[in-house]
Amino acid sequence: MTSVLLTKNLTRYYGELCAVRDMHIDVGNEIFGLLGPNGSGKTTTVLMLTTLLTPTSGTASVCGLDTVKYPRKVREKISYVPQDMAVDIRLTGRENVRLYAELYGISRPKDRTDEVIGILDLEDRADDFVKAYSGGMRRRLELAQALVHDPEVLFLDEPTVGLDVSARKKIWEYIRTLKKRGMSIFVTTHYMDEADRNCDRVAFMDRGSVKTCDTPAALKKLIDGDIIVASVEGTLPPVRLDGVKVISQNEEEITFLVKDRKNAGDYIGQEIQSLGATLNSISIRKPTLDDVFLHLVGDIEDTSPINMTSYRNMLGRRR
Amino acid sequence: MNAIIIYCLRDLVRWIRGKWGFISSLIAPAAWLIFVGMALPIKFTDNYLAFITPGILVMTILSASMQGGALLIMDKILGFYNKFMALPPPRESILFGKILVITIRGIIQSSIILGLAFLLGVPVYSPVQIIAVYLILILFGGLLSSVTTTIAVLIGEHDSYAAVTAMITMPLFFASSAMMPYSSMPGWLVIPASLNPLSIAIDSIRAVSEGMFPGSRLFILVIITVVMISVNVKLFRNVKL
Numbered sequence: 289m290t291s292v293l294l295t296k297n298l299t300r301y302y303g304e305l306c307a308v309r310d311m312h313i314d315v316g317n318e319i320f321g322l323l324g325p326n327g328s329g330k331t332t333t334v335l336m337l338t339t340l341l342t343p344t345s346g347t348a349s350v351c352g353l354d355t356v357k358y359p360r361k362v363r364e365k366i367s368y369v370p371q372d373m374a375v376d377i378r379l380t381g382r383e384n385v386r387l388y389a390e391l392y393g394i395s396r397p398k399d400r401t402d403e404v405i406g407i408l409d410l411e412d413r414a415d416d417f418v419k420a421y422s423g424g425m426r427r428r429l430e431l432a433q434a435l436v437h438d439p440e441v442l443f444l445d446e447p448t449v450g451l452d453v454s455a456r457k458k459i460w461e462y463i464r465t466l467k468k469r470g471m472s473i474f475v476t477t478h479y480m481d482e483a484d485r486n487c488d489r490v491a492f493m494d495r496g497s498v499k500t501c502d503t504p505a506a507l508k509k510l511i512d513g514d515i516i517v518a519s520v521e522g523t524l525p526p527v528r529l530d531g532v533k534v535i536s537q538n539e540e541e542i543t544f545l546v547k548d549r550k551n552a553g554d555y556i557g558q559e560i561q562s563l564g565a566t567l568n569s570i571s572i573r574k575p576t577l578d579d580v581f582l583h584l585v586g587d588i589e590d591t592s593p594i595n596m597t598s599y600r601n602m603l604g605r606r607r
Numbered sequence: 608m609n610a611i612i613i614y615c616l617r618d619l620v621r622w623i624r625g626k627w628g629f630i631s632s633l634i635a636p637a638a639w640l641i642f643v644g645m646a647l648p649i650k651f652t653d654n655y656l657a658f659i660t661p662g663i664l665v666m667t668i669l670s671a672s673m674q675g676g677a678l679l680i681m682d683k684i685l686g687f688y689n690k691f692m693a694l695p696p697p698r699e700s701i702l703f704g705k706i707l708v709i710t711i712r713g714i715i716q717s718s719i720i721l722g723l724a725f726l727l728g729v730p731v732y733s734p735v736q737i738i739a740v741y742l743i744l745i746l747f748g749g750l751l752s753s754v755t756t757t758i759a760v761l762i763g764e765h766d767s768y769a770a771v772t773a774m775i776t777m778p779l780f781f782a783s784s785a786m787m788p789y790s791s792m793p794g795w796l797v798i799p800a801s802l803n804p805l806s807i808a809i810d811s812i813r814a815v816s817e818g819m820f821p822g823s824r825l826f827i828l829v830i831i832t833v834v835m836i837s838v839n840v841k842l843f844r845n846v847k848l
Contacts, residue, residue, distance in 0.1 A: 338693045339693070340689065340692050340693060360695055360697075363693060363694060363695045364695045366693070367693075368689070368690065368693035369690075370686055370689045370690060372685070372686035372689075373686070374685050374686035374687045374689070374690055376617065376621060378620070378621045378624045378625060379617070379620065379621065383620075387613065387617055388694070390613045391610055391613055391614075391691075391694050391695075391696060392694065392695065393610075393695070393696075433690075
């Protein structure tokens, strides 16, 4: 597999705060998902890969071109769709796409505009003002804008955030279509289930570091067994059961990992009731990427006291 | 097509389609022309309207530039910046596109004001005079729009930008030769007024309307504009996202 994206020791500090630490990733022609909670450094990574931010140390290259040495050449090969949707509401869909076709300086901008509008199925509404577009359509329009110059790598930062379920599905369908057309796609998301269904490989990121990187199927194999979720009412001490691992516990829900699903539900249910709590429901399922993430990273919620100076730094820099 | 022109056209289309921004920016200078130019009991000249017209033209450019700086901030707030910066054209073309569109907006508005002034009784300028007036206005528009975009880059936030521009617009206008000649000003005002870049533009247009060529003033205006634009570009290159 030839590398489309390659980072070595990629690091970025914002003042004292380390947003990305020592990142090594090697992305080929695939849909690559960078997963992690909000504030884990995903966007900072994308900004560095798209030449918008200079790394504090380490290197990143896109199609073999160093992002610091050849920013302009890199920008000709990529497209970047940021998290915040930005389309001109006083322009029509077609005009919005045409703008990018002109800015990329491609030949025959008009024909290419029509073509990408076709790929994203926006013909019907192409001449309406974007003001009247739904969130999902605006996102598709942004994808169309990103396609005009036929980039080799497409960067999508949280492409489905804020969209309804059917719009999300549709966006992913288009992303997979683009992959089939030969594009490499680098996507960040905190929706693990979407990444599971759509990404060829994923990397887990937490507090600036990549914890692991593999195919979703291989990652799910890291968890040997099944997941049982018990929904409970009443106060319970920290639960400890023989032969069962407690993954997480809060007032409403306890999540267990069992090696053998046979009779496990009944056993857990009885034990909980014997501890004096009411059992509302119990469910058994296969491990998901969420579980793998919890398993590898620990609790997503950062329980250490907030260091106010670094917190303010974070807010200040994120504006 | 050049990226600067493309960015400029984008803003121009959005502005014209917005209608209200276009209309509102014409009302203030037209009101000045009519209510001050035609109503103030002035002794030093028998055609005050003709005297004040250069001041109102420059004022129109001033308010167009003040509104224009906000375009840069809105693009930043709404996330257009991130997208534009990831495109191949150089970063500065975003800035030059803004300077160009703000200047064009100012010129369109001041043309309407100039036409209105002629209708209201200002002696019509000769074609050569009109060309000279336009050159001065374009130069001044370039200067002011690079000033306001610099302020926008430095402040980077919409409410504060609006506050700052509201704060400087009025004093800048009144401390200029827009309303009265230096000979009618109180002594303390003469020096600040003659150093005011607004006065330099106003005096140049006035000289042109009286059939003179304001060579040295234009030279000063060109120098300030070039300095301002280079400062602007330098700041813009280092701007944080």
